[in-house]
Amino acid sequence: PFYSTVYAYMLYAIVIGIIGYLFIGFWKSFVIKEKNIALQKMNLQLEKLSVVDPLTNAYNRRHLDKSFTDLFNISVRSSLSLSLILFDLDDFKLVNDHYGHIKGDEVLKVVVERANTVLKRKTDFISRIGGDEFVVVLHDTNKDAAFVLANKIKQQIEKPIGKEEIIVQISCGLVTLTPDASTNQNEFFELADIELYKAKSSGKGLVCMYQKEV
Secondary structure (H helix, E strand, C coil), X not given: CHHHCHHHHHHHHHHHHHHHHHHHHHHHHHHXXXXXXXXXXXXXXXXXXXXXXXXXXXXXXXXXXXXXXXXXXXXXXXXXXXXXXEEEECCHHHHHHHHCHXXXXXHHHHHHHHHHHHXXXXXXXXXXXXXXXXXXXXXXXXXXXXXXXXXXXXXXXXXXXXXXXXXXXXXXXXXXXXXXXXXXXXXXXXXXXXXXXXXHHCCCCCEEECCCCC
């Protein structure tokens, strides 16, 4: 019979060779695809690490600088309001002194978590810019809406934290502008810093809002 002839065995060898070749090609393609997926995941993780504060999971200064510039330029082109809240924790050193730095770090994490519960839109975000100082950016948000959100963030943060029921208080400086081509984006930070100083010097625990002179 044919299946036991030399020609049949040659045919079997050819078929096995083709199957083996196809399998090896498929396997190589599969391995390369898996490596590419793993590499993409690693790159995304590295990208996230490069813009996120490792302690609090808030965005860091690098992300703030880039994203604020992007939103600023959009606001200029589209004549949209842009709001910035600068806040810090009043007398936070006392928390660290009384409860220890580990507990103080936990408080900072909760501060960011609670602020994020108020920020519903993807364009709104919080960045940690150092110590217990944070910046919230609100895209296409007028001064009245920004003032409401600033107070909501304040209310959330000032609820008791942890089993120790730690109470922290924040002071906020808020600025809302509709920037144009003549506006320097650093004005936002400078004006917010002035308003934060007013909140501190007026007794702390306040939201002070920039009012443009007429």
